[in-house]
Amino acid sequence: MSAHSVALSTGESFLVADGERILAAGRRAGVWLPFECGWGSCGTCKATLIDGEVETLFPGAPAIKPRDARRRRILVCQTTPRSDLVLDPGSVAEAAPEGLAVEDRVGTVVANDDLGPDVRRLEIELDRAVPYRAGQYAIVELGPRLRRCYSMASPFREGRRRIVFIYKRYGTRPGSTAMWRLAEGDSVRVEMPYGGMWVRDGRDAIVMVAGGTGIAPMLAMVAELAGRQDERAVEVIYGAGSADELVAANELKAAIESLREGRVRLVVESPDRGFADETGTVVDVLAPLASARYYVAGPPRMVEAVLGRLRDGGVGIDRIAFDSFG
Amino acid sequence: MTVASLAWHEAFAIDELWEGDFLDLEIDGEPVLVVHLIGGAIKAYQGVCPHQEVMLADGDWDEDTGVLVCGGHRWEFDMSSGVGINPAGCALYEYPTKVDDGVVFVGVPEDGERHYNRCPGS
Numbered sequence: 001m002s003a004h005s006v007a008l009s010t011g012e013s014f015l016v017a018d019g020e021r022i023l024a025a026g027r028r029a030g031v032w033l034p035f036e037c038g039w040g041s042c043g044t045c046k047a048t049l050i051d052g053e054v055e056t057l058f059p060g061a062p063a064i065k066p067r068d069a070r071r072r073r074i075l076v077c078q079t080t081p082r083s084d085l086v087l088d089p090g091s092v093a094e095a096a097p098e099g100l101a102v103e104d105r106v107g108t109v110v111a112n113d114d115l116g117p118d119v120r121r122l123e124i125e126l127d128r129a130v131p132y133r134a135g136q137y138a139i140v141e142l143g144p145r146l147r148r149c150y151s152m153a154s155p156f157r158e159g160r161r162r163i164v165f166i167y168k169r170y171g172t173r174p175g176s177t178a179m180w181r182l183a184e185g186d187s188v189r190v191e192m193p194y195g196g197m198w199v200r201d202g203r204d205a206i207v208m209v210a211g212g213t214g215i216a217p218m219l220a221m222v223a224e225l226a227g228r229q230d231e232r233a234v235e236v237i238y239g240a241g242s243a244d245e246l247v248a249a250n251e252l253k254a255a256i257e258s259l260r261e262g263r264v265r266l267v268v269e270s271p272d273r274g275f276a277d278e279t280g281t282v283v284d285v286l287a288p289l290a291s292a293r294y295y296v297a298g299p300p301r302m303v304e305a306v307l308g309r310l311r312d313g314g315v316g317i318d319r320i321a322f323d324s325f326g
Numbered sequence: 327m328t329v330a331s332l333a334w335h336e337a338f339a340i341d342e343l344w345e346g347d348f349l350d351l352e353i354d355g356e357p358v359l360v361v362h363l364i365g366g367a368i369k370a371y372q373g374v375c376p377h378q379e380v381m382l383a384d385g386d387w388d389e390d391t392g393v394l395v396c397g398g399h400r401w402e403f404d405m406s407s408g409v410g411i412n413p414a415g416c417a418l419y420e421y422p423t424k425v426d427d428g429v430v431f432v433g434v435p436e437d438g439e440r441h442y443n444r445c446p447g448s
Contacts, residue, residue, distance in 0.1 A: 042380075042398055043398060046381065063384075063397055065384065067387075071383065073384060090381065091379075196399075307400075316414065317400050317401060318413040318445075
């Protein structure tokens with residue numbers, strides 16, 4: 001397999017194998033280029049291409065903007081070299097950013113069980129434990145150019161190699177279909193941890209807003225808060241189309257009950273709400289509180305609607321952490 | 327209080343920086359964003375977001391409202407003043423500008439400091 005050299009304007013250089021992503025190759029060589037999300041959403045990793053040819057592995061990445069081509073800005077997390085390159089990354093670090101000590105691991109599937117309609121819980125035993133913060137996610141490699149982000153649904157504990165994902169199958173879409181096919185004993189490559197959504201310190205009340213499988217990072221964060229006997233008030237607003245799609249609701253309720261001050265609001269769109277508390281969408285029932293801290297995860301459209309509601313309600317963007325995976 | 331003298335740096339020919347657009351450059355190692363607002367005013371600000379130093383020139387720009395949204399964590403700035411809209415209470419460092427003979431110049435105070443504001447938040 002051929003390799004290309006990447007020389008940085010900051011002085012470092014490293015080799016990138018054919019098809020390998022520049023960000024990952026740098027990390028494997030001990031050169032930490034700036035990054036946060038790892039999959040093309042935030043744009044933190046954009047670098048200026050001074051010389052050479054590249055190929056974008058995810059042309060639809062949300063962070064790719066029309067202006068980038070003219071400014072020769074490339075997303076190093078989703079770009080592979082097609083020749084030797086010279087890049088200006090802005091800055092480089094010798095160590096991982098706080099909370100983002102990403103590792104490449106191999107995991108073995110332990111279970112892939114039904115949790116609700118088209119929703120499953122995937123348990124993977126990693127070859128070695130990787131510390132992460134509750135609320136963060138992993139990028140799972142499901143095939144050539146097929147990588148997907150999934151949040152860990154339980155908090156990290158020292159030495160614990162087991163990670164749990166909750167995911168939904170979307171029709172015939174390749175990522176979730178590949179997840180669905182995983183069987184006990186299968187091997188999967190996992191890069192983790194990624195993401196900037198984790199529980200911030202402080203005294204302010206916490207509001208978590210989750211849609212569908214966006215409940216996964218909330219389960220991890222609630223369990224972490226309970227584990228350290230956090231005294232803050234925590235409210236989780238959890239919405240789905242119907243009651244049977246409110247997966248892990250009982251697990252959530254149990255975790256909330258172990259908090260000092262916790263409350264769950266289950267919201268469904270269908271009028272036959274079963275055991276849900278309210279009817280509508282999470283946006284309908286959300287009453288923005290400028291003094292609270294918000295954590296939001298779910299389908300992109302839901303997340304956008306919640307962010308809009310919070311913005312209109314006077315909640316500063318600096319009080320909101322969110323994840324949305326398309 | 328002493329006021330540092332300014333060193334004027336040539337940034338762009340005005341023909342390169344169309345009204346409603348912006349360009350970025352580096353001056354003595356400082357990233358700088360130069361904006362040509364609708365209506366004609368030319369402004370220069372620190373080139374990285376005060377939050378986590380993401381390049382503002384990578385953000386989403388609405389030329390009609392003059393609002394720039396940083397791509398990193400969606401902080402919003404009014405580029406006519408550099409004032410933070412969301413969150414409020416955070417502003418970009420603003421450099422003086424002048425246009426001379428069709429060339430945009432950016433004035434950098436000669437005070438040995440790096441010119442930018444930080445609002446790390448959390």
